[in-house]
Amino acid sequence: MLFTRDLRVHDNPALAAACRRTGPTVPVFVFDDALLAGPFAAPNRVRLLLDALADLRESLRGLGGDLVVRRGDPVAEIARLARRTDAAELFLADERSAYARRRLAGLRELGLRVSVHPGITVVPPGDLTPPGGDHYRVFTPYWRAWEAVRRRPIAAAPREVRLPPGLRGGPLPEFGDLTNGTPSPDLARGGERAGRRRMARWLDEAAAGYDEGHDDLAGDRTSRLSAYIKFGCVSPRELADAGPAGFRRQLAWRDFHHQVAAAFPDLARRDYRPRRGEWNRDDDALAAWREGMTGVPIVDAGMRQLLREGFMHNRARLITASFLTRTLGVDWRAGLRHFNDWLADGDIADNAGNWQWVAGTGNSTRPGQAMNPLRQASRFDPKGDYVRRYVPELAGIEGARVHRPWTLPADQGPGPAYPPPVLELG
Template sequence: MTMSTSLMLFTRDLRVRDNPALAAACRADRTVPLFVFDDALLDGPFAAPNRVRFLLDALADLRESLRGRGGDLVMRRGDPVTEVARLARETGATELFLADERSAYARRRLAGLEELDLKVTACPGITVVPPGDLTPSGGDHYRVFTPYWRAWEASRWRPAAATPRAVRLPPGLTAGPLPDLTALTAGTPSPDLAEGGETAGRRRLARWLRDDAADYDEVHDDLAADRTSRLSPYLKFGCVSPREAAEAGPTGFRRQLAWRDFHHQVAAAFPDLPRADYRPRGRRWNHDEDAFAAWCEGLTGVPIVDAGMRQLQREGFMHNRARLVTASFLTRDLGIDWRRGLGHFNDWLADGDIADNAGNWQWVAGTGNSTRPDQVMNPLRQASRYDPSGAYVRRHLPELADLEGRTAHHPWTLPPDRRGALAYPPPILDLD
C-alpha cells in the first residue's frame, strides 16, 4: 500500500493551532513541515535584526511544538521553489500546502510553486477575512474603511482549523539546524525586543484578554497606560491566529484587526502600495537630511515625537498612537516623504508588515485611504490628550525623567537655568 506524503510550507503562519494549511497537510499519511530561509528576503531591508530575531524565536517554538507531536520542522536555505522541488523528490510528496498570501512577492512564489509537479493548495489564515473575499459593487476592493468594516463585521468567518495531534515524518529525513542570528543578519536587535513564538504569543493574548481587553476602548490610545494587546508582531508572523484573536477580543479590538485586513486587501489590489502614492496629490517633499536624522534618533526637541522614536529603537515596537504622531510630524510638519519614514520603521519594527506599515504611512501622509487627507496631528495637542501626565515621555526620555507633570512636554518653557541643565535639544522647528 502506497503511503501519501504532503509538504507543508510555513511562511507567515508559524503556529500549530488554527492553521488551515497545516491541518490540511496532516491529512496525508506523512507530512513534511518545511521552512525555507529565502535568500531573496535575507538580502535587503527584509532582514531587519528585530524581525530576524523574532522569526528565529518563532521557528524554535514551532519546532518544539511539532516535535511534541512526533514530527519536526525541516529547515532549508535558498529559493523556496527550488527547495520544495528538491524535498518533494526526496520524500515522494505529491501535494503542497501553504498559507494564502497576496503580496507581489508571495504571488511570484506561488506561481513558481504551481509550475512544479505537485498539487498546490493555498489556504486562508494570514488575515481574518482573505483579501478579495469582500468587494464593493462596481469595484475590485474597498477604498474607504467604514463600508469595509460594515461588510467585514457582517461576513461569515471560516471555522477554526483543527490542531494536529500527530505529525508523521517520512523516515530518514534530515531536519537541519536552526541558524544563528549572525548567519542571517548583520545588525543587533533592540535590547527590549519581545520574545517571539506561538507559546509567547498565546500567553500574551490570554493575559491581555484577562486583564485589559474589557477596557480596550477606553485605554488603547493612552500612551502611558501601555495597555494595548502588543500582539502585532505575533500577528505579523502568524504566531497567533488573527481569526482567533478577533473572535475573542472586544469590538474596538476587532475594528483594529479589520483595519489590518483592509490594508491587506488594498495592497493586494495595488501592489505598489509601499512604493507609490495610492492617491497621488502632487506633493513636493523636503530633503532636509539633518531633520530626518533628528527624527530617526529621537532628537527633534519635541518630546512626544522623540519618546516614540526612542521606544522604537529600544523595543522594536511603538505604541500605535505614537506611530500616528511621529508619522504626522515627519510628513506634515517636516514635509519629508512618507517612504523615508516607512523605510526607517521597516528597519526597526518587529511587526513590520508591508501592507499595514505602508497603508498606515500613506493614510497619515494623505496619499492613501484617509477620507481626511489634509488632517494634521498637532504633536502638542496629541501629547496633552494622550499623555496628559507626561509619564510616557519621562519613561522613554531619561533626560526628561526628573521633570514634573506636563512640563515634560514643554521643557523649552523652563527657566533658562533649568533648561540649560537638560541634555535635551531645542525643537528643530517652531511649533507655533
C-alpha cells in the first residue's frame, strides 16, 4: 500500500482494499528526492507532512502494523520492497497530476498487479465529462453534474494491519533533513487525528453558519480544513456528505481544478486562456506585496496572515491575488510561486486554477473582472477588525477608517512604520 496524498486510515479505499486481501500488508511512504529538491519542500508543508506521517504511523501501529518509510525514487523503492516481501499486488490512490501519472507508469512496469482507488478528490478527474469534450471548462455545469453524481461508499478503517515478519519501518527524517526553511510561527499542527478533531468541532459548532458567513474576514468562519484535505488527513468524500451546501461547492471547485489540471498539465506554468498584452515588471511592488507592505491595509492583512499562519482566508486570497494581477498588472505566476512557498494547503491544481481564474487567464466566464480592494474591504471587513488583527501599526485607528489610513490627518494616521500605498487609490 503506497501512501501518497491520502495520509489517513479512515475512508482510505486503497488501504481498505489492501487489508481485505489475505496475507500481510506493507504500508509504505517514500520521500522522493526529486520533489524535495523543488518547491514541494516548502517549510510549512514539510512540517505538516511530518506531522501527518507520525500520526499515520501511530494509527497503523495501533492496528498491529507500521508505516515503512523509505527515501529515493518511489518506483525503485517499491521494487526493492516487493522483492523483499514477495509482494504480488500494489495499492495506491488515484492521482492525475503529471508527476503522479509518470510515477504510476513506472510502477506498472514492475510486474506487480497495480490497483488504483479513489480518495484524493470527491469525484476523480475524468469521471465527469461534458458532451463532446474531455473536461469541463466552466464551473457551473460541472457543479450541476458533480452534485448529481452518485458518490462512492465511505470506506471503513481497517480493523487490523499485519506486516510481513522481520520488516522494519525505518525512522522518519528530521525536519532539517528535508528543508532549510522555517515554518510560520502560528502554523497549525497536522495529522489525521488533529484534522478529524478540527472537522468534528467545525461541523458541530460553525458549519451551520458557513453559507452565510464564510466570506466574513474578521469572523473567520471558514473550516480551516484545507491543509488536512491537501495531505489527505481528512477525506473530502466524507466532508461532501457532512458539510453544508456552500462547503460542498468549495469541494466541487477543488475537484473542478483537478479535472482541468488533468486535461491541461501545464496549468501551473502556462496560461489556460491566452492573454493579450504584457505583464508589468515591478520588482519593488512585488516585494512589497509579498511582505504585506503595499500600504493597502486589506491586502497587507491577508499577506501577513499568510506569513504568520501558513494560511489565508479564502476571500483574502481573492483580494490579494486580484490586487497583484489586476491592480499592479504583475504576472500571476509570481503570485503563485509565493503562495506555494507559504501555503500549508498549497495544492498545485487548486492553487494554479484559482490564480488563473483571478488573473483572467483561466476558467472564469468573466475574464475581465477585477476586484476593487477598497470595496472588498468595505463589504467583507466593514468594521476593520480583520485588518487590525494582522496589521498592528493600524491598531489605533477606529472603525472602517482603518482601510484608508492615507486619508487621515497626520496626528490620527498610522505611525511611520506603515507605508503609503504603492499606487494611488481612490
